[in-house]
Amino acid sequence: MEYRYPYPHPALTVDCAVFGLDEGRLKVLLVERGEEPYKGAWALPGGFVRLDESLEAAALRELEEETGVRELYLEQLGAFGEPGRDPRERVVTVAYFAIVNLFDHPARGGSDASAAAWFEADAPPRLAFDHADILAAALDRLRGKLRREPLAFEFLPRAFTLTQLQRFYETVLGAPLDKRNFRKKVLSYGILEELDEFEAGAAHRAARLHRFDRDAWERLRASEGSYSV
Amino acid sequence: MEYRYPYPHPALTVDCAVFGLDEGRLKVLLVERGEEPYKGAWALPGGFVRLDESLEAAALRELEEETGVRELYLEQLGAFGEPGRDPRERVVTVAYFAIVNLFDHPARGGSDASAAAWFEADAPPRLAFDHADILAAALDRLRGKLRREPLAFEFLPRAFTLTQLQRFYETVLGAPLDKRNFRKKVLSYGILEELDEFEAGAAHRAARLHRFDRDAWERLRASEGSYSV
DNA sequence: CCAAAAGTGTTAGAGATACACCCATGG
DNA sequence: CCATGGGTGTATCTCTAACACTTTTGG
Structure with a gap:
């Protein structure tokens, strides 16, 4: 050229x-x-x-x-x-x-x-x-x-607690979220895999860890499903 | 330079x-x-x-x-x-x-x-x-x-009928919309001004013309309001 | 046993959807 | 008077929002 x-x-x-x-x-x-x-x-x-x-x-x-x-x-x-x-x-x-x-x-x-x-x-x-x-x-x-869009998982560790996820949204969007409603909604999409692992070293009840299931998200989006926090 | x-x-x-x-x-x-x-x-x-x-x-x-x-x-x-x-x-x-x-x-x-x-x-x-x-x-x-976003009004004449607006969305989005629900929703935003003018030269009841009220939309968006069809 | 965060359901209200008939006009 | 599109209301359902207590664990 x-x-x-x-x-x-x-x-x-x-x-x-x-x-x-x-x-x-x-x-x-x-x-x-x-x-x-x-x-x-x-x-x-x-x-x-x-x-x-x-x-x-x-x-x-x-x-x-x-x-x-x-x-x-x-x-x-x-x-x-x-x-x-x-x-x-x-x-x-x-x-x-x-x-x-x-x-x-x-x-x-x-x-x-x-x-x-x-x-x-x-x-x-x-x-x-x-x-x-x-x-x-x-x-x-x-x-x-x-x-x-489920971009939050790009920021978080592979295995995270729901509270971590909630805190992330609260920090970035600048508004508090209701714990029960947040969990209900985010779990309802079926794009989180419940692990059999738990948070380590907390001075209180250990929280269950979850993982983002990218395949499930692809299936959801392919079927016109939406995601919204 | x-x-x-x-x-x-x-x-x-x-x-x-x-x-x-x-x-x-x-x-x-x-x-x-x-x-x-x-x-x-x-x-x-x-x-x-x-x-x-x-x-x-x-x-x-x-x-x-x-x-x-x-x-x-x-x-x-x-x-x-x-x-x-x-x-x-x-x-x-x-x-x-x-x-x-x-x-x-x-x-x-x-x-x-x-x-x-x-x-x-x-x-x-x-x-x-x-x-x-x-x-x-x-x-x-x-x-x-x-x-x-109310982009539809960029395509339509200044004064339009609600049916024209509905047809536009149906054409571009490729899906039929329910007439009553469409009207209810689009009017609910308060961004359309009802004119005292009517469609001319139709071989049936003349439809009322409306105008997009950009100021009302600016106010709505300023107050965190949303628009969705 | 205390502090700290995890986890969990129900109810009320708002918004979305489904649906059918009468009205006005021009030809 | 008929064909054509204009215009309207209600019932149901789904989704969202508000809300408080018990459980588990480590220190």
Whole structure:
């Protein structure tokens, strides 16, 4: 491919809003920029797209390079391309929205040389470029999807208690839920498998552990079933 | 702005899936390509983004240039950027999803020199590039949003009968609706204004006309109210 | 035995669904 | 007067929301 269309070619990046649950709080993963512009500022992890890789592949590559994160839920959020969002030249970014499971893949502050850290998703530091807008859009999307799709299980350990699940929804959606109604509803979908294992080391009655049954969810969604918290 | 980041710069386009209601059918607006690649094939209207205009402005400009369409509902669908989606060079496109009101702005087959035409949204001709994928994604989005947001009024004339509204939903969602329940529900939101005008020239009892009250909808949505068909 | 969280059912109300007939108009 | 679509109400059912006490365990 040598041909180039006779039109301006902007730079193209991907940026990822990566969410995780840490100490019961919703966190977002940020990196400290090592280069101008915005050197030293916190930003969403991301970088330039190579010509031979898909947008999603670029997002995964950048995430692994900058933060060591490998297995995650990833979905495109949209393109952000206001002229002037980068002071140097026109840069259009394709934003992704991601979830890492910090139980399976414990947080590491960063990898390689770059500094990466987890921040409260609702109270991030001042961000480079228009990343505050992107983060806000990602949070909106996250909250919207959580209500209607079983994304919560991307955040939780493979085996979890119903109380853990409830706390998660309460934290992220910011509203208390009724314990009995919550359990009734969430069990009614038949997408949770009751394990014969119990919470360990609690100073009170041990709670039964459950596992998300992805096949059951696929069957449910295939039969037009819905999920809603 | 002279600086260019030392990374590859792909070409950037916008493409629009423009929907409209014509003769009671959901249609999509396509243009015939006058240039290679895919010369002569049908494609979503779109084109290259200028360096000094926003993505949305580019979408609006291309729509007006290619099809004469000016007033419309426009929302970003997402970026499509598989390597190889354009045979000549790497081209990333930002897809938009749009609705034109063909009652207010009657269909014109095209403007200027380019040939534009409306096709059945569910049975489009073979499309250039990956435009079939984009159209499919846009249709999914349209059907999803129609159920939960009052987008139907973007398609209908300013003053419409409840039967027209019901037919629209039935056509687009592909399922019959109960007349009494439909009316009860749609009126219950309080976002329709009953006019003192009636359908003209029908060979039967004339139906009362209604108008979408956007302010009432804004108030409803501000108070956490929902809309669902 | 005390503190802490787990676990469990019932009732009332709201919203969704199913369903059939008379009315007004134009031709 | 007839054909065509306009317009209306009720009964049932399902889903949601409110609500409090007993059980288990570890310390």
